[in-house]
Amino acid sequence: MELLLLKYGYLLLFTGVIFEGEAVLIAGSFLASRGYFNLATVALVALAANTMSAQFYYTAARVRGRSWFEGRFPEKSIYRRIIDWVSRRNNWLLLMSRFLFGFRIVIPAACGATGMPAVRFTILNVIAGLLWVIPTALIGYYFGENTTRLIRGARHYTFVALVSAAIGVVFIIVVWRHVRRFHQIFQNLEWSDLHNALPFVMGVMGALNILAAVWPSSETLLRPVRIWLPLEVSQGSRTLMLFTGVALLQVTRNLARRKELAWWVAVIALSFSLLLHVTSGLDVQNSLVALILFVYLLYFRRRFYTRSDPASLRKGLMVTPLLLLLVFFYGITGFAATYPQFIWHARATPATEAVRGGILIVAPDVVPATRYARLFLNSLQIAGWMARLYILILVLRPFISRDRLEAPQKDIDTIFQSHGNEPVSAFAIQSDKHHLLVANAQGLVAYATRGSVALACGDPVVSDELFVQAVEDYTRHCERRGWTPCVYLAAENRLPVYHSLKYQSMRVAEEAVVNLQAFTPESQITG
Incomplete structure (x- = not known):
């Protein structure tokens, strides 16, 4: 129960920062000062929630365009001035947007409506989140320590109860006001805004998988899992978790293009992610995100109909066995040459370890005894990863029209x-x-x-x-x-x-039509 409360506490922190940033972040930092949360984790969760919400507003406004965004506000409102300011000083305004109360949604959306490049926005968005999260979390943390000492030495607990009740009432009023505002905002959004945010969320899921694969699980998280699964099963799947993360990062752009094959890769990767997050330590929030994305892909299956390039797909299918054979022979010859430099288990052979280390996504069953053996084992795994990524890139390439399409x-x-x-x-x-x-x-x-x-x-x-x-x-x-x-x-x-039809236009030239039969050198063209 304590584990679930701790995990859902971070999930609640993530949701709360999106709707009411400072209050929830300061509350989470206060709990960190009491020992319930980890301050670094609180800061990372708040940073993820803050940057993802700003990225969502940016993506929604960028897809709709400036005309749709300006239509949300009256002609002489202060929000229209914000749009003009963003078009001139978008970098500085985005960095300061977290501290401009009332404009945290408008400024990222205005950056998208005015056409700020996605890479620049993402970098500045993360920097702005850091500038806001770090001082706010530290203030809440040290404020929490002082409050703890104050409460421990206080004699009049009635005063503390009254203050807590007042803070609770204010919090409910603020949350209700923001819920109404968000309801009005989401009334103007359509399914297209959700679809356009999918690649970014899928990339975040891939990054979470990679982080979960390389970050060691704590003993507290592993203890309840050991009741059902042995340690070698729950922790032996980190390589597969890493591959699912890389696969999700690889297909994000292709999902935006509605690739059918990218849909299959994402569904398979999310299925493994859902199981691996549960078995690696009851990772409830990551499993919940994977489940939501999995259900989304199944529900909107018909949206993903774009074909991959047939020639590249055939090439990928033909190259797959060749690459796997090359990796296998590299592994078996290397293990045979370095056999004395490994500690071998009873059933381990060079052939089986070449398959496990280079082709399958499982942990090796041998222990390197020398530095050279460890380097060879790492090189075998790197060769396997390069082969898998090359095949994935080939099968997901866009359609290449090699023959000219000719009408009668x-x-x-x-x-x-x-x-x-x-x-x-x-x-x-x-x-x-x-x-x-x-x-x-x-x-x-x-x-x-x-x-x-x-x-x-x-x-x-x-x-x-x-x-x-x-x-x-x-x-x-x-x-x-x-x-x-x-x-x-x-x-x-x-x-x-x-x-x-959701096209965007840009002026590139002016057209002039001249009647050559009536034109003479003495003619004067006006207008």
């Missing part, structure tokens, strides 16, 4: 003659591009690919009535292959359609 020339000519009214349409029908028929073969999109980006040459060549359907078909075609759809030199009058 008759259809291209017919569509161009009927709807090729834009100047860029003449370049769209040239043979150096992929030609995709859209809108029930009544429209044409000409595009080229570079890496994971598909760039269309102008708007889809289609009638105005079918333009929305044509853009949707082009978008689905790109998403199915893991590409990011882009349109180069889109017409200005069609920007609202793109914006409604």
Whole structure:
């Protein structure tokens, strides 16, 4: 029971810091001064909660764009000024955002709406969290020690009870006010905001798995597990825990692209994570996060339909046995050459240890007796890890279009003659591009690919009535292959359609149309 209270105490601390930062962090630091919590763990949990909440608001606003974010606030409100300040001094405002009460949500969201790069935001977000967590936790810790001495020497316990009751009432009022505010905020969010935050949360889960694999478990956590599992079983799975963490970090970007194979990898990794966190010390909060992500992936299974590159997938399947054989022969020859430098158990052989150390994700059954033997054993495990990661990268590569997609020339000519009214349409029908028929073969999109980006040459060549359907078909075609759809030199009058389909626009050029039949050198162009 004490173990569960301790574990759920950190979980409650994590949730509380998201909604009411200082009060909960100071309370947790106070409990650390009394010996119930560990101060370093309190600070790390508070840092994770604080940075993850800011990252969520940043991601939600970045996906929706500046126009959606500005529409949440009146024209002359102080929040609109915050948006303008962030566009000019986003770095400093983000660093100070934890100390600007009332703007902790607005400033990270404004950074996302104004297009701050994700890497820069993540780094500054962590630094801002450290600047807030460390002094606040220390204040709560030392305040807690003084309060402890005060309470121990106090004679009038009634006064202490009244103060505690007053603090409890204030805390309930503050929590209720913030719950109402968060309810209003989440009314403006959609499922897309949750989907876009998934890769970040999955990456955090992978980092937690890696940390759990390398961080030794305390004796307090292992004691109840020994009743059900021997120590070699509960602690012998750290290598598998490490691999699941690396796998989750590897698939985060591919989950954002809705890769079907990334979904399978994530589901398998989360299944192992759920079991390993339970068996490694009743790690309730990490198991709960893994369970939530696992249920999410199962519930939204239909969202992950993007194919991996077939050629890379075939290459990965062909290379897998070759790489495993290379690692196996490296291990068996190395163990044979260094046989006297290991302490061998009764059933251990060079072949079995080459399989265990290089191919399977299990702990070796031999003990190195020399420094050279230890270095060889580490090199065998590193070779196995490199082979696994290389195979994982191959099977998750985005779709690579090696053959040009060509529509019938008759259809291209017919569509161009009927709807090729834009100047860029003449370049769209040239043979150096992929030609995709859209809108029930009544429209044409000409595009080229570079890496994971598909760039269309102008708007889809289609009638105005079918333009929305044509853009949707082009978008689905790109998403199915893991590409990011882009349109180069889109017409200005069609920007609202793109914006409604969650495209973002950027001005790159101005267009001028000149009637060459009426143009003379003496003509004056105005406007």
